[in-house]
Amino acid sequence: MICLIALVVFGILGLFSAKYRTIAKEAFDCVFRRITLRKCTTGLDRRLKSQITGKLMRSHPRFARNVYKHFEVISWAFTIILIASLGYSTYSVYNLFVFGNCNGPIPDAFCVFDPFISGGEEAQCTGEGTPGQITGILEVHPGDPSIGPENAKVMIIEAGCFECPYTKQAVPVVKQILSHYGDNIRFVYKDFPMSSTHPGAQEAAEASHCAHEQGKYWEYHDILFENQGKTNFEDFVRFAKTLGLDTDQFSECLASHKYKAKVDSDFREAFEIGVYGTPTFFVNNHVLVGPKTFNEFKQIIDSELARSG
Amino acid sequence: MGLNVEKIREDFPVLKREINGKPIIYFDNACMTLRPIQVIEKISEYYREYPSCGERSLHKLGKRVDEEMEKARNIIRKFINAKKFEEIVFTKNTTEGINLVANSLDLKKGDVVLTTDKEHNSNLLPWQKLAFKGVKHEVVKSSEDNTFSLENFENQMSKNVRLVSVVHTSNLDGVSTPAKEIIKIAHDYGAKVLLDGAQSVPHHPVDVRKLDADFLAFSGHKMMGPTGTGVLYGKRHLLEELRPFVVGGGTVIDTTQHKAKFEEIPQKFEAGLQNYAGIIGLGEAAKYLMKTGRENVEKHEIELNKIITRGTENLEKILLVGPENPEKRGGVFSFNVGKTSPHEIAMMMDEMENICVRSGAHCVHSWFNEHKLNGSVRASLYLYNTIEECEKFVETLRKITYLVK
Numbered sequence: 223m224i225c226l227i228a229l230v231v232f233g234i235l236g237l238f239s240a241k242y243r244t245i246a247k248e249a250f251d252c253v254f255r256r257i258t259l260r261k262c263t264t265g266l267d268r269r270l271k272s273q274i275t276g277k278l279m280r281s282h283p284r285f286a287r288n289v290y291k292h293f294e295v296i297s298w299a300f301t302i303i304l305i306a307s308l309g310y311s312t313y314s315v316y317n318l319f320v321f322g323n324c325n326g327p328i329p330d331a332f333c334v335f336d337p338f339i340s341g342g343e344e345a346q347c348t349g350e351g352t353p354g355q356i357t358g359i360l361e362v363h364p365g366d367p368s369i370g371p372e373n374a375k376v377m378i379i380e381a382g383c384f385e386c387p388y389t390k391q392a393v394p395v396v397k398q399i400l401s402h403y404g405d406n407i408r409f410v411y412k413d414f415p416m417s418s419t420h421p422g423a424q425e426a427a428e429a430s431h432c433a434h435e436q437g438k439y440w441e442y443h444d445i446l447f448e449n450q451g452k453t454n455f456e457d458f459v460r461f462a463k464t465l466g467l468d469t470d471q472f473s474e475c476l477a478s479h480k481y482k483a484k485v486d487s488d489f490r491e492a493f494e495i496g497v498y499g500t501p502t503f504f505v506n507n508h509v510l511v512g513p514k515t516f517n518e519f520k521q522i523i524d525s526e527l528a529r530s531g
Numbered sequence: 532m533g534l535n536v537e538k539i540r541e542d543f544p545v546l547k548r549e550i551n552g553k554p555i556i557y558f559d560n561a562c563m564t565l566r567p568i569q570v571i572e573k574i575s576e577y578y579r580e581y582p583s584c585g586e587r588s589l590h591k592l593g594k595r596v597d598e599e600m601e602k603a604r605n606i607i608r609k610f611i612n613a614k615k616f617e618e619i620v621f622t623k624n625t626t627e628g629i630n631l632v633a634n635s636l637d638l639k640k641g642d643v644v645l646t647t648d649k650e651h652n653s654n655l656l657p658w659q660k661l662a663f664k665g666v667k668h669e670v671v672k673s674s675e676d677n678t679f680s681l682e683n684f685e686n687q688m689s690k691n692v693r694l695v696s697v698v699h700t701s702n703l704d705g706v707s708t709p710a711k712e713i714i715k716i717a718h719d720y721g722a723k724v725l726l727d728g729a730q731s732v733p734h735h736p737v738d739v740r741k742l743d744a745d746f747l748a749f750s751g752h753k754m755m756g757p758t759g760t761g762v763l764y765g766k767r768h769l770l771e772e773l774r775p776f777v778v779g780g781g782t783v784i785d786t787t788q789h790k791a792k793f794e795e796i797p798q799k800f801e802a803g804l805q806n807y808a809g810i811i812g813l814g815e816a817a818k819y820l821m822k823t824g825r826e827n828v829e830k831h832e833i834e835l836n837k838i839i840t841r842g843t844e845n846l847e848k849i850l851l852v853g854p855e856n857p858e859k860r861g862g863v864f865s866f867n868v869g870k871t872s873p874h875e876i877a878m879m880m881d882e883m884e885n886i887c888v889r890s891g892a893h894c895v896h897s898w899f900n901e902h903k904l905n906g907s908v909r910a911s912l913y914l915y916n917t918i919e920e921c922e923k924f925v926e927t928l929r930k931i932t933y934l935v936k
Binding site: 265271272273280283290 | 881
């Protein structure tokens with residue numbers, strides 16, 4: 223059974239390095255013989271068993287002995303896990319082609335196969351909360367920064383962090399959506415500052431609301447993302463000045479933490495329903511975690527538009 | 532012990548190597564020995580200083596090759612105490628030497644060739660192959676303890692036995708055959724004797740004149756010489772009677788379109804351009820062994836084998852191949868651990884402590900088949916192995932027996 227595992231592992235490694243190809247070939251020969259009900263003659267299974275247990279014997283003799291004794295059972299267990307994960311991966315690839323996301327028609331998690339997203343499952347800022355099921359939808363309050371008519375057919379709420387590179391990565395996609403769907407979309411941005419990993423995130427969020435007060439929220443939102451990493455008080459004031467805001471008013475607003483309660487409240491609400499990373503998008507009732515592609519959003523938005531007639 | 536092992540080890544560059552932070556413990560000497568720097572340098576000297584043809588080119592480089600080849604042949608002559616240097620025929624290895632005799636000796640229908648039941652395939656197949664000529668191959672069964680049975684041998688001797696071809700020291704268990712007695716008995720019946728000296732010549736003093744051996748074949752790579760080198764010794768008059776086996780360039784004085792006039796011995800057996808670098812290197816290896824003294828090598832190996840034998844005698848499941856007394860096994864410790872595959876044991880030893888041993892049937896399938904065994908693990912020692920290495924071997928084997936218990 224170990225030969226089947228070796229075939230997959232060394233087959234993949236063999237794609238990148240020639241030194242694994244011989245062993246992959248041996249494993250293939252062994253698997254082929256087993257399938258055709260013949261005896262494996264390469265001795266690969268025995269070799270792997272001896273090498274693995276020999277290595278373990280150096281540091282964990284008792285464990286090595288158990289592995290040696292139950293090697294066939296362990297091999298079977300790994301083979302079953304391997305076959306199950308291969309099956310699941312195939313299903314995910316099928317979903318990717320059919321639905322644009324490997325998680326199926328209602329994607330609420332990250333898709334490792336998606337070639338348009340870099341970083342795989344790590345491609346989200348985490349650190350606040352535990353990854354798991356998101357159990358609700360964020361509420362929109364009066365005064366929340368938004369774009370689009372209130373009665374739009376599709377509401378997109380983003381829980382984002384100005385200092386999170388993945389939230390930044392989602393900015394152009396959001397812009398593309400807004401430009402493509404126009405008044406069919408209402409987009410709302412809510413703060414979910416990942417302060418434990420990005421110490422300047424809280425103040426950046428507060429600064430954005432100080433700009434909102436002077437009617438330049440979205441312009442300031444863009445400047446914050448463009449200058450990600452610059453989180454000094456002077457930086458925030460400088461950005462405000464660039465946009466022609468009243469810097470005295472802005473400085474006072476920021477220094478007094480006027481919008482701290484607002485940012486905290488956004489964070490708490492999101493945290494309570496299970497948001498754990500940024501960006502997290504709520505497209506009507508659908509949840510998307512991580513910076514998705516335009517096509518992924520499109521699949522959901524189109525179905526929502528069709529549903530609402 | 533008579534050997535300054537630490538000093539000897541300095542001559543072997545490979546022993547300075549480490550793999551995964553551990554030194555190499557080389558116990559596969561019955562298959563292939565390591566080479567001292569003197570041999571490596573001698574081979575390199577040929578390629579650096581006189582890389583040309585011998586026995587045909589008259590220029591200075593060619594003459595130097597001839598000189599070095601003659602020196603090598605003479606060293607080998609002294610090494611086995613042959614009478615004449617013409618009695619030394621260079622071959623590729625022991626296998627080729629035995630095949631040369633099998634194919635050149637005038638064996639006829641009804642003639643019998645006797646071997647032991649512990650022969651390497653190289654001293655078995657050449658005789659099996661002669662069945663087409665009606666030559667009979669008969670096997671002398673070993674004693675209970677796997678040593679040679681002179682009684683069985685004498686019972687099987689007859690006037691029809693033309694050749695006794697026996698292993699001098701077995702690669703299977705290290706047991707040596709009583710060559711002198713065998714030769715005497717064989718000669719009494721008018722039979723010739725060919726000794727397979729692949730495992731004896733590198734480890735014990737071998738004197739062909741004292742033994743009165745008719746033929747002796749051995750390999751270079753088992754005595755610290757280069758691969759692809761070997762020697763067939765034959766008494767002068769016997770070699771002269773043999774027909775050439777492989778023929779071609781170098782074996783003839785003159786040819787016409789239909790006839791050839793062959794060279795004298797040993798050239799008539801050395802067809803084609805020779806492995807000059809290898810043969811010259813082999814001479815150097817023999818020189819090294821003569822300087823060290825094979826009687827010292829033999830003693831050293833037995834002492835080491837005693838340490839291994841004593842250290843493992845209380846281990847469960849260790850099944851020794853051959854006699855219990857290490858003095859009868861020279862430098863070979865061949866064993867099984869219960870029914871565990873010998874290959875598994877060998878690979879674990881390599882993985883755990885870089886201990887290089889051989890596993891399998893060691894080309895003596897016939898013996899293993901007869902004893903219904905899949906093979907064995909074989910640790911074979913040589914002059915550069917140490918007491919510490921043997922202790923490490925015992926400790927590792929102890930761990931393995933715990934693992935497979």
